[in-house]
Amino acid sequence: MDATIRKLAPAAAAEPVSRPSREEAEAAVETLLRWIGEDPAREGLVDTPRRVVKAYEELYGGYGQQxxxxxxxxxxxxxxxxxxxxxxxxxxxxxxxxxxxxxxxxxxxxxxxxxxxxxxxxxxxxxxxxxxxxxxxxxxxxxxxxxxxxxxxxxxxxxxxxxxxxxxxxxxxxxxxxxxxxxxxxxxxxxxxxxxxxxxxxxxxx
CATH class of the missing domain: 3.30.1130.10 (GTP cyclohydrolase I, C-terminal domain/NADPH-dependent 7-cyano-7-deazaguanine reductase, N-terminal domain)
Incomplete structure (x- = not known):
């Protein structure tokens, strides 16, 4: 790989980031909903943690590509x-x-x-x-x-x-x-x- 590309690539050579599970990510979204004063159990928000995590997979999909x-x-x-x-x-x-x-x-x-x-x-x-x-x-x-x-x-x-x-x-x-x-x-x-x-x-x- 060219030196310039290596310099600008994500930290592949460094220690890999420890990724939480999908369940942990969804729990984090639920925590944020409660922090802003919302009720994660109400009808409109029941599936929001799952939807947010799924959306993040798309919005931040560049981390999995070179x-x-x-x-x-x-x-x-x-x-x-x-x-x-x-x-x-x-x-x-x-x-x-x-x-x-x-x-x-x-x-x-x-x-x-x-x-x-x-x-x-x-x-x-x-x-x-x-x-x-x-x-x-x-x-x-x-x-x-x-x-x-x-x-x-x-x-x-x-x-x-x-x-x-x-x-x-x-x-x-x-x-x-x-x-x-x-x-x-x-x-x-x-x-x-x-x-x-x-x-x-x-x-x-x-």
Missing amino acids: PADVLTRTFEEVAGYQEMVLLRDIPFTSHCEHHMVPIIGKAHVAYVPDGRVLGLSKIPRVVEIFARRLQTQEKLTEQVAAVIDGALTPKGVAVMLEAEHMCMSMRGIRTHGSTTVTTSFYGVFRDDREEQTRFLAMVGRR
């Missing part, structure tokens, strides 16, 4: 194509690691190939796998860029994320509609200002 595995297959029959490949407006939903509330946004991902290209569906899959973990937007942006750079070794990678954080919209200062923008540039997108500007223009930010 983004680098998605990028193992590439294509070399590109007729000499060497220009930017851009996937724009990739929708994603993640969850803030500080409050466990949603981050809702879109990703723009580009790379300049160096003899090999990815199947177009692979990039949204990588975004989704990283997004389905507890995240900060900054970390998510860097993870997507680094894993593509490490797996494909292109001439450059550019990633921009635009997202609204519910930890700001639903609580705290409650800034509805405020968008956070983060970027990560590798290779020619970092070293060549014209290439970076072209990416931003194609995304619609310039």
